[in-house]
Amino acid sequence: MRVVESINRALHDLMEADLRLVILGEDILDPYGGAFKVTKGLSSAYQDRVWTTPISEGGIVGMAAGMALKGRPVIVELMFGDFIALAADQIINHAAKFRWMYNDQVEVPITIRAPMGGRRGYGPTHSQSLEKHFCGVPGLTVFATHEYADPGALLHRALASRSPHLIIENKVMYSRPVLGAGALPRPTDSDVVILTYGGCVEHAVAAANKLAEEEEIATTVVAVEQLSPFPCVEVLSQVGHCSRVLAVEEGSPGWGFASECARALIGRVKHFSALAGPDHPIPSSREWEDDLLPGVDAIQAACIDLFKKG
């Protein structure tokens, strides 16, 4: 099963199980089934609960928050995660705030799915990884799905919590087969641990495999599924006694995943380094984009550097 099918299956199951659940998004009706085909078949199966919306990301997230507040859980699909900036006020000042601000008198079961990431040649406004801007927002949980776990199960978990969730789905990953956690390189005694998430996981795994074969550097890949609140305890336990950690993310450098990893690891590791995307917009040129985003070679080189530090 591919990632897109895993999410699609979960959407079907959730719609089947909760007759009040509504799915909102742009261009999500059949036969199109969404820009990345994640909602395919849903509007045919649940005609009255799958609504195609105007191009109003702020409006639809706000509307979803209102529906959720009054007892109708909602899953919102943002066509491109880049468009989430248009919904920032609704997420930060409305959906994520209601429960606490209203003294826990209400709950807001809303899940926003956002396809993020580059490597598709979509250029500056359709290739970003904007999730860091939504991490650290009180009241909002941010997940990033990946093929070494169960993308569908992650969606179930978000819905079951009955609180605002943002799920980051990597666009390239949609077509990848679901491999499960067993496929992650986890040598018993690691020389290096790579902490990463989302679309970078497959590159980290490829780099770890090469490091083992070519350099005999035992590398563990920890694929973090919950970005915010950051699961410090879990990450620390995964890092274990390894003294070298590399954090890899696709978004722009600074104030992001690597910073959060570093915070969790203060005083715990000897050597820490980080890889991120460019500090300028992502170019449309396919080759240039590939050069800029942290890929297998860059990750491998960074691990070797860490290893040489002792």
Add this chain to the structure above:
Amino acid sequence: MNELAIRKDGDIPASSFGELKLVPSSALQNLTFPQAERTLLGFELPTVARLYQQMILIRLVEERLLELFSQGLLFGTTHTSIGQEANAVGVVNALDRDRDIVWSNHRCHGHFIAYSGEVEGLIAEIMGRVTGICGGRGGSQHLCFRNFHSNGIQGGIAPVAVGCALARKDEGAVAVVFLGDGTMGEGAVYESLNLASVFGAPVLFVVEDNEIAQTTPKSLTVSGSIIARAEPFGIRTFAYDGNDPVEICELAQEAVGYVRAESRPCWLYLRTERIGPHSKGDDTRPALRLEQARARDPIPPMRRRVAHFEEIDAFCRSAVDRAVESAAAAALARG
């Protein structure tokens, strides 16, 4: 302005919360019944007296809040609706409080009191006490009580209200969202009008046009016609300029009736006046303009229509006194 129908006949039915004591209005010829049977929202009173009581209650609460500020007993911010009380009581009394939903903005005390009568919870909330309606977490502009909500972000509440209306549509509920002339600058409002119309949301958009946004006059920031804004979205529009709570209530009843029956959005424009400052001491309007605003104070004309207004005033004043006392005695919210 395509609808300006004001019905003059007929009494406005009082809706109520279950636990509040109700006295049939036919039994009341005057206001000499025992205090124990009085409700803060005056459910036992005939329409005009009831609307007056709610208005003066709002006025007294907000005047007291400004006093408490000047005495240094409150901190943070607060936005009073002094002068706009007729809108709050007119619109809210046209609703079914048991199922309808109200979304309000930063200037929400009047709407809140008209909906809930929870004066004690409001004052305690603004004073940051554990007994506040949101346990001291929300303060002046972030209130929640049953189906009443407010938030301090301009325009952001509009799509949320549309969603609330859609969620409860099958139960025959209506959502009302209070906006102002200043909010007309927010894109979220126009997305909401489109969404409400496209999805058939039973939502009443109420625009309270007091012609000023904080310190900036409407003439500098609002283009075109506020009244005409919703019609191009296929949304029926009502407009009113008079600051009379009875007329507003009758018009709101018609609008709410339409929204409920047709499951369609509606736009209700109410011309009003903010007599007080935006927040506390920040009124920069010229004296003449303030005088014009005060001339449209909705309270004095109502006093001419309610024979026993002094008794009502005293009843409300003592309720406010008690609320302030009990809030002051409650523990400060500290988490």
